[in-house]
Amino acid sequence: xxxxxxxxxxxxxxxxxxxxxxxxxxxxxxxxxxxxxxxxxxxxxxxxxxxxxxxxxxxxxxxxxxxxxxxxxxxxx
Numbered sequence: 001x002x003x004x005x006x007x008x009x010x011x012x013x014x015x016x017x018x019x020x021x022x023x024x025x026x027x028x029x030x031x032x033x034x035x036x037x038x039x040x041x042x043x044x045x046x047x048x049x050x051x052x053x054x055x056x057x058x059x060x061x062x063x064x065x066x067x068x069x070x071x072x073x074x075x076x077x
Contacts, residue, residue, distance in 0.1 A: 026065025
């Protein structure tokens with residue numbers, strides 16, 4: 001989806017989940033993308049409780065993975 005090879009499921013779903021460590025080659029973790037109407041409920045369900053504390057080095061590593069995914073050469077991966 002990130003490279004455009006597959007259509008985005010986001011317009012057709014209330015929420016979409018994915019990992020950052022498999023397809024994005026980033027650190028171990030995940031993403032939840034949702035419609036704004038569900039964001040507050042999902043945020044409260046995930047943190048605090050299910051999700052651990054936000055570690056700054058993991059946040060930085062995810063930012064690097066997202067930047068690399070924007071590069072056209074990422075499609076070759």
